[in-house]
Every structure is written in C-alpha cells, then in structure tokens.
Amino acid sequence: MQPFRVHKGLVAPLDRVNVDTDQIIPKQFLKRIEKTGFGEFLFYDWRLKGGEKDRDFVLNEPRYQGASVLVAGKNFGCGSSREHAVWALADFGFRAVIAPSFADIFANNGTKNGFLTVKLSEQEVGEIVQRTKKHDGYQVTVDLERCEVRDEQGLCAKFPVDDFVRHCLLNGLDDIGLTLQHESEISAYEAKHPKAWV
Amino acid sequence: MAEKRTLFEKIWDAHLVAQPEGRSPILYIDLHLVHEVTSPQAFDGLRAAGRKVRQTARTVATVDHNIPTEPRGTPITDPIAARQIEALQANCKEFGIQLFDMDSPEQGIVHVIGPELGLTQPGKTIVCGDSHTSTHGAFGALAFGIGTSEVEHVLATQCLAQQKPKTMKIEVSGRLPEGVTAKDVALGIIGQIGTDGATGYAVEYAGKAVRDLSMEGRLTLCNMSIEAGARAGMIAPDETTFAYVKGRKFAPQSEDWEKALAYWRSLPSDDGAVYDKVVQIDAAQLSPFVTWGTNPGMVAPITGRVPDPANYKDGDRKSAELALQYMGLQAGKRIEDIAIDRVFIGSCTNSRMEDLRAAAKVARGHQVDPKVRAMVVPGSQRVKRAAEAEGLHKIFLDAGFEWRESGCSMCLGMNPDILQPGERCASTSNRNFEGRQGRGGRTHLVSPMMAAAAAIAGHFTDVRNWKFQKD
Numbered sequence: 239m240q241p242f243r244v245h246k247g248l249v250a251p252l253d254r255v256n257v258d259t260d261q262i263i264p265k266q267f268l269k270r271i272e273k274t275g276f277g278e279f280l281f282y283d284w285r286l287k288g289g290e291k292d293r294d295f296v297l298n299e300p301r302y303q304g305a306s307v308l309v310a311g312k313n314f315g316c317g318s319s320r321e322h323a324v325w326a327l328a329d330f331g332f333r334a335v336i337a338p339s340f341a342d343i344f345a346n347n348g349t350k351n352g353f354l355t356v357k358l359s360e361q362e363v364g365e366i367v368q369r370t371k372k373h374d375g376y377q378v379t380v381d382l383e384r385c386e387v388r389d390e391q392g393l394c395a396k397f398p399v400d401d402f403v404r405h406c407l408l409n410g411l412d413d414i415g416l417t418l419q420h421e422s423e424i425s426a427y428e429a430k431h432p433k434a435w436v
Numbered sequence: 437m438a439e440k441r442t443l444f445e446k447i448w449d450a451h452l453v454a455q456p457e458g459r460s461p462i463l464y465i466d467l468h469l470v471h472e473v474t475s476p477q478a479f480d481g482l483r484a485a486g487r488k489v490r491q492t493a494r495t496v497a498t499v500d501h502n503i504p505t506e507p508r509g510t511p512i513t514d515p516i517a518a519r520q521i522e523a524l525q526a527n528c529k530e531f532g533i534q535l536f537d538m539d540s541p542e543q544g545i546v547h548v549i550g551p552e553l554g555l556t557q558p559g560k561t562i563v564c565g566d567s568h569t570s571t572h573g574a575f576g577a578l579a580f581g582i583g584t585s586e587v588e589h590v591l592a593t594q595c596l597a598q599q600k601p602k603t604m605k606i607e608v609s610g611r612l613p614e615g616v617t618a619k620d621v622a623l624g625i626i627g628q629i630g631t632d633g634a635t636g637y638a639v640e641y642a643g644k645a646v647r648d649l650s651m652e653g654r655l656t657l658c659n660m661s662i663e664a665g666a667r668a669g670m671i672a673p674d675e676t677t678f679a680y681v682k683g684r685k686f687a688p689q690s691e692d693w694e695k696a697l698a699y700w701r702s703l704p705s706d707d708g709a710v711y712d713k714v715v716q717i718d719a720a721q722l723s724p725f726v727t728w729g730t731n732p733g734m735v736a737p738i739t740g741r742v743p744d745p746a747n748y749k750d751g752d753r754k755s756a757e758l759a760l761q762y763m764g765l766q767a768g769k770r771i772e773d774i775a776i777d778r779v780f781i782g783s784c785t786n787s788r789m790e791d792l793r794a795a796a797k798v799a800r801g802h803q804v805d806p807k808v809r810a811m812v813v814p815g816s817q818r819v820k821r822a823a824e825a826e827g828l829h830k831i832f833l834d835a836g837f838e839w840r841e842s843g844c845s846m847c848l849g850m851n852p853d854i855l856q857p858g859e860r861c862a863s864t865s866n867r868n869f870e871g872r873q874g875r876g877g878r879t880h881l882v883s884p885m886m887a888a889a890a891a892i893a894g895h896f897t898d899v900r901n902w903k904f905q906k907d
C-alpha cells in the first residue's frame with residue numbers, strides 16, 4: 239500500500255451532506271474486475287449531463303482542476319460497501335477527504351488504500367469550504383505525522399485518528415501480512431473451535 | 437465472567453483471536469459470503485501474493501448482483517457483466533470454493549440464501565463484501581459488510597482486524613398496528629435517528645414489537661441497519677430463531693444441534709447489561725411509511741405530506757432542496773397523491789415468502805393500473821419454487837405483475853432491470869439514492885403491501901384502508 243505521511247494539495251469543495259457511494263461511483267461501472275481505471279467515472283452522474291461535462295459541477299470548474307484534497311459535508315461515503323468508491327477517488331487524483339463525519343465502511347476502505355479520511359468539526363470544515371471559494375488555488379497540508387490540517391492563512395486543525403490505522407498508513411503496511419504474524423494464534427483458535435458453536 | 441455483557445459483547449469476546457498491543461483486535465470469522473461484484477480484485481490480490489483461501493469450508497459464493505432475471509438460460513447480453521460472473525466461476529474453481537451458480541437450485545441473493553440454507557446461525561461472525569450483510573444479525577449473529585481489501589484479508593486469514601464498535605439498543609415497545617410491517621419499523625427508526633444516527637455502533641433491536649416479528653420480519657429490520665449507518669444490527673436468538681434454523685441444509689444436526697442450542701441460549705444480553713446508547717420507539721406511533729427524498733431517512737407517513745425544506749437547518753436544508761428537485765416533488769404535496777410508473781417487489785430487504793404472501797394478499801383479485809409496470813423478483817430460487825407451490829405467482833400474473841427469476845435486479849439496476857430517467861418507482865428495496873435504480877430514476881421505499889397497493893391504485897395509498905378480496 240502507498241504510505242500517507244504529509245500531503246499538500248489543491249482543495250475542491252463538495253458542499254453536500256450524505257454523499258453516498260452510489261454517487262461517488264455509480265453501479266454501472268462496478269463491473270470491471272480491476273482496481274484501476276475508475277477515475278473517469280467518479281461522480282459520473284453529477285459530472286456529466288447528457289454526455290457533456292456539466293459546467294456547474296464543482297469538479298468541472300477550471301479553478302479546481304488538479305485538486306487532490308476534497309472537502310465535503312457530514313456522513314461522507316454512506317451506503318454501499320463498494321471499495322470502488324475509494325479506488326475512483328484515488329484514481330481521479332484525490333489523496334484525502336475532509337468532512338465532519340464518514341460512514342464506517344468507507345473510512346475503513348480508505349485506510350486499506352493509503353487514502354485518508356480526515357474528520358474535522360462542522361465549523362472547521364465550513365471554514366475550509368469558505369476559503370476554497372475565497373482564495374484561488376487554495377491549498378492545505380494534510381499532515382498525518384502531526385495529525386493536523388494546515389494552510390498558509392494560519393488555519394491549523396487537529397484531527398483524530400486511530401493509532402494503529404495511523405501506523406499502517408504512515409508505513410504503507412499491508413495488514414494481511416500483519417495478521418499473518420499471528421498464525422499460531424489463529425491456528426490455536428481453529429483447533430479449539432472446530433465449529434462455530436463450540 | 438461475572439460482568440454483565442450484551443449479545444454483541446458475547447460474540448465479540450468469543451471470536452477474539454489476538455489483541456496485539458497498540459493495534460486493532462483480530463477477530464475470527466465463521467462465515468464468509470462472496471459474490472461477483474466485490475470479489476474479483478480480492479482474488480487477484482491473493483494470486484499476486486501467492487496466498488490461498490485459508491478456510492474454503494467457511495466460504496460460500498453465489499451470483500446475484502448483475503445476473504439477468506429473464507428465464508435462466510437466456511444469454512447474458514452485457515459482456516462486462518458476463519466477464520465478472522465468469523471471473524467468479526473461475527476463482528471459485530481455482531481456490532476450491534463452493535459456488536451456488538446461475539443454474540443452481542440454491543442460487544439467490546446472498547442475504548436470502550445464507551439464512552434459508554441454514555448457513556446463518558446465532559453466535560456466528562459473518563462477513564460479506566456487501567453493506568447489507570447486517571441482515572444476518574437477525575439470527576443473533578454479528579454480521580457486517582466489508583470492502584474488497586477486507587474480503588481479501590478474510591480469504592487469506594479467516595480473520596479481520598477490527599476496531600470495536602460501540603453498542604446501541606433500539607427498543608421498540610408495544611404492538612405493531614395492522615398494516616405496519618418490519619419495513620415500516622426500519623423506515624420509522626431511520627426517519628427518527630437519521631442516516632448516520634447509528635454510525636460507529638453495533639445495534640441490538642429489542643422490545644416486544646421486535647420479539648413478535650417472524651424471522652423474515654427480523655431479517656428485513658436488520659437489513660436496513662446500515663441505512664442508519666450501523667456497523668451491524670442484531671436481535672437476540674429465541675425460540676423463533678431456533679425453529680427457523682432447525683433442519684436446514686447446513687444447520688447442525690442431532691447431537692451437534694443440542695450442543696449448538698445450548699450455546700445459542702447463552703447468547704442473549706444479560707439483564708442489566710449496559711449499552712453506550714439506548715433509543716426508545718413506541719410501535720403504536722408507527723404507520724406505513726413512504727420515502728420522499730434521496731436517502732432512506734427522508735421519510736413520511738402515508739397520511740403525510742412532502743415536507744418543506746425551509747423547516748430544516750443548514751446542510752440538511754440544501755440536501756432536502758436538492759432531493760425534491762431530483763425527485764420532481766413539491767413541498768406540501770400529499771404523499772397519497774404521488775403517482776407512480778413502476779413497482780419493484782424484491783431485494784434482500786423484502787423478497788422472502790412472507791413478503792410475497794403479503795403483497796399477493798393485496799394484489800389478489802385486483803388489476804395493476806394500466807399506466808404502471810410492476811415486477812416481482814423472488815430473492816432466491818427456493819423462494820421462487822415455494823411461492824409457485826403456493827400459487828402466489830398466479831395471483832401476481834393474473835393481476836398483471838411480472839414474475840421473474842431471482843437476483844438483486846432493480847434494487848441496484850446492475851442488470852437490465854432499470855428505471856428510465858424521470859420514472860417514479862414504488863420499491864421494496866433499501867436505497868433511494870439518486871440513480872440507484874437507473875440514472876434519473878426516482879425511488880420511493882415502501883413495504884411489500886404498500887408497493888402492491890400502489891401498483892393497483894397507480895399512486896401511493898394507505899394499505900390500512902385496503903379492500904382485500906378473497907378468491
């Protein structure tokens with residue numbers, strides 16, 4: 239997995255709550271059997287109208303081209319467990335999403351892909367959204383080493399992250415390998431519980 | 437242990453393999469269900485790392501998400517869907533996993549076949565690369581959806597590294613009024629606590645109204661847990677549960693049955709066990725519900741009206757405005773005045789025998805409105821056969837419904853069953869997200885009875901006033 243340490247990048251605001259994974263990557267694109275190539279279908283129904291780019295959709299605005307940090311409303315990533323949602327965001331060029339809250343499975347899927355879900359307060363998120371609109375080319379630094387988001391106008395917001403998740407992300411660790419370090423415990427468990435009800 | 441524990445805690449503790457310092461606990465997984473959409477990349481990962489499936493006997497696969505519901509044997513016209521199905525077939529063969537394929541008499545939606553085959557049992561940890569895995573919690577199992585990386589993790593290790601969720605009890609007291617079903621309980625709860633109301637929690641449903649539900653009703657209720665953001669939804673096992681499991685294909689037999697039963701009886705939460713949060717719901721206050729917006733929390737009683745976004749705050753106001761725009765609805769419109777074009781009875785929420793019986797009871801002797809196209813998609817081949825043995829298909833066909841083969845179908849429209857832009861559908865599925873049933877399609881979530889009644893009336897109507905016809 240690609241490690242995540244410190245990332246500085248252009249911020250795009252998606253000022254909506256409850257952005258669900260059906261919007262992030264609509265189901266007609268889930269049929270691929272690879273992990274790559276989902277980026278062009280990200281927010282498909284919002285980005286394109288009748289086959290044409292919808293100029294009003296934020297990710298189509300020239301000023302947000304090349305954005306690598308997305309900032310959005312609460313409960314981001316709710317709905318389906320499709321990891322394709324994370325693959326699509328990452329493939330499109332995003333490294334992190336900042337929001338007041340995330341759906342569990344989405345956040346979990348992010349951590350397996352070196353993709354960071356940054357939880358800040360409603361107020362801080364609101365402030366960042368304002369700044370993206372006010373300052374052209376507005377960038378933030380998402381710093382997982384110090385667990386903070388900074389900008390050049392003095393914003394500095396701390397975010398919570400589970401220690402183990404942080405450790406894996408910082409080092410790009412494959413957690414299958416980590417679990418397999420417990421092979422003897424897994425085998426012992428299986429020997430003791432040959433059936434689920436024993 | 438003297439300490440009083442909840443159902444969730446008992447299952448969690450029983451499955452802890454290791455609790456490494458500074459890391460997420462490692463949990464053993466008893467049953468892993470696999471389907472075609474979220475697994476191909478996981479098998480690729482195994483191959484790339486030279487790993488095997490650790491416990492093939494605890495892994496079961498089926499095809500459900502993108503298969504057509506035309507008569508079996510009709511060729512799959514979508515080449516990409518066909519490729520995904522072929523990939524699962526090849527992967528199951530290569531890794532030695534049991535597959536209930538297209539032509540199997542046991543094929544069906546993964547969350548329908550688990551219970552009916554007796555694979556789903558109390559006390560088990562169950563995962564699947566699908567968010568509605570919460571369904572299986574109806575048996576007093578700890579069941580949750582996972583992403584593809586975790587599918588690979590479970591295939592390789594039969595374990596998952598998991599952070600422990602908090603616990604929530606949702607107590608539905610009293611008796612459900614006539615015409616109010618498990619689906620309405622689910623919608624009522626989500627309407628009250630919101631689509632993120634249970635994020636971070638494992639929910640246990642309790643109370644008289646829950647105890648009174650049949651196994652199928654409990655499955656419907658637990659199925660929708662994820663729509664409130666819950667990690668899992670569960671109900672303590674009781675005699676209803678045991679009677680359902682007994683004698684099923686993969687259920688424990690004879691001596692094993694007695695041992696299993698003894699264990700299962702020890703699972704319900706201890707009196708006085710403490711939850712991180714408790715929510716109280718009065719069953720008498722529930723009514724048949726209809727969603728009006730683009731998430732399952734946007735819900736109104738059938739006797740209500742489309743709400744005014746002005747009554748919401750901040751982000752929720754904008755979200756309600758966008759929802760009404762997308763749904764083509766005006767604030768203040770009576771829910772009963774909303775006319776529909778399509779009806780879908782099916783999905784892992786409402787495609788079991790009890791659901792089909794309830795819908796058939798409403799449909800019997802009536803005709804689907806000529807402007808409406810209505811389809812019934814049984815959840816599995818077993819359900820389909822049982823329904824046909826009872827003659828339910830005839831009731832539906834006589835009333836003008838289509839009767840299809842089993843699969844996810846129009847719940848997510850990955851197969852050819854989709855809504856056209858602007859079409860409005862009464863659906864017994866679980867998600868009314870934008871475009872869920874087809875780009876531009878408008879979905880209203882309801883119970884099977886409400887869906888059948890809407891098909892006949894051509895608009896939503898209160899099933900509590902329905903004129904049921906005998907033969």
Ligand code: SF4
Nearest residue numbers: 568783784844847848
């Ligand atoms: S019926 Fe719908 S919700 Fe259920 S598993 Fe299939 S696609 Fe998912």
